[in-house]
Amino acid sequence: MVNNNFRISLLRCKGTSQIREKLNSELDRYSDLFPLSKEAKILLKPNLNSYMNALTGNTTDLRILAALIEYLKGKGYHNLIIGEGTSSGFYREKINIFSRLYIDKLATFYGVKTIDLNYAPSEEIEFEYGVKARVAKICREADFFINLPKLKTHFEAGMSVCLKNMLGALVGLPNKQKAHRSLFKNILNLNKHVRPHLHIVDGLIAMEGNGPSSGTPLNLGVILIGTDPYLVDLACARIAGFDYRDIPYLKIALDAGIINESYLKYSESFVPEPVIRKLRKPNVNWLVRFINKPGWQHYFVKIRLAPGFNRLFSTKLAGKLLNISGLRQDVFIKEDAGDNRISLIEQECDNCMKCADYCPMALSLPQQLKERDDRCIGCLYCFLVCPQKAIKVEGKLGYLSEQIKRYDKFRGSL
Ligand code: SF4
Ligand code: SF4
Secondary structure, three states, X not given: OOOOOOOEEEEEOOOHHHHHHHHHHHHHHOHHHOOOOOOOOEEEEEOOOOOOOHHHOOOOOHHHHHHHHHHHHHOOOOOEEEEEOOOHHHHHOOOOHHHHOOHHHHHHHHOOEEEEHHHOOEEEEEOHHHOEEEEEOHXXXXXXXXXXXXXXXXXXXXXXXXXXXXXXXXXHHHHHHHHHHHXXXXXXXXXXXXXXXXXXXXXXXXXXXXXXXXXXXXXXEEEXXXXXXXXXXXXXXHHHOOOHHHOHHHXXXXXXXXXXXXHHHHHHHHOOHHHOOOOOOOOOOHHHHHHOOOOOHHHHHHHHOOHHHHHHHOOHHHHHHHHHHOOOOOOOOOOOOOOOEEEEOHHHOOOOOHHHHHOOOOOOOOHHHOOOOOOOOOOOHHHHHOOOOOEEEEOOOOOHHHHHHHHHHHHHHO
16 A cells, blocks of 8 residues: 555646745645754755756756755755766766756855765665665665656666666665666665655656657656656656656566555545546667666676677767767766856847746846846856846856757757
8 A cells, every 4th residue: 555644746837936836835844854953964865867958858856956955955954965976877977966057056156065976985785686885875864865856768777767866876886787687676785775755756857758868858847746656757757748667667566566456546546537647668779678678787787898898888989989879978078167157148038037947046137137146156047048138158068068069959849
């Protein structure tokens, strides 16, 4: 049976002020779960899977993160930590995701600490085939743990939400690679060990198609809050129009008795038909399907990690071939961006207020674009969504150039 204490909420939001308003009032309904002591250590774990920002559908929206931090600070909690262990390739390439997604600037502004879980003190957990992996201790030791996943499609796992987001709790590249020896079962193994108290799903701009990094953004405008990651993931599958049986780790969870029929019934009754918006599924080729077959992954990953092969697969040429074959999605651009300046081209602006809807810091836009405001963290959300291209960005764009070019065509649809 679904736990009687279980809670789940679905918010439909548009724009920063509505996100803040609805999140605040809904979180008040969960306030009895929060620690009594205001000294409590609260860990926030967004999905910072790559340096593609939230508007691409890839990573957690800074609007939710900022709203949550303000809520918690408003309740007197001051020991807040943002923690994430970004995915393997970025870790290997030593690319700082916290800085590229402006998490560091956001954290500095609010006086919140950050921790890269890839380098955090760790403890051992058991994976399939008797493999031992290490997970960041803080995920179990924090007094309160809030999981902040993105709702997106995933070319291996079908979908990535609450359960899959826990992969970021694994410490460093070798431990993440161990998870891939039996990805779906190890997602469940990980979630038996690491159990956030609350899940807040960012479904504002979701990703459909070949997620998590090669899909396309979709303006879904939802936030889900809940206490059971299985039920929240099932509800997300309903919202996305996916059959849970196509999400291997949910199917395995049901077969293994971790969840039961009552979970399915509850998720069906919780998500009413009109809310469902069918997301395009990942369209993977035969090679990706072949290599990710449950039971076979273990052997492929073993070969992949054998000393000679491991060096070979880390070369640029192998990276390109993996991208072309669909086995790897991320592109690792080494060039950082500079301290970019944004400004308003007043004659181009028609006061549509879209920039204000997307500003995580709730600045009074477009007015506050006329002079540099200290609260601006430089995230460029306003620049990316402006339909008139009335916001100018100057400086060294580095890795952002490719992202801006790639997502320019979605500007009008966000
Ligand atoms: S989004 Fe662009 S056009 Fe609209 S108010 Fe902002 S700056 Fe002006
Ligand atoms: S003004 Fe623009 S760049 Fe600055 S915080 Fe707001 S959305 Fe980000």
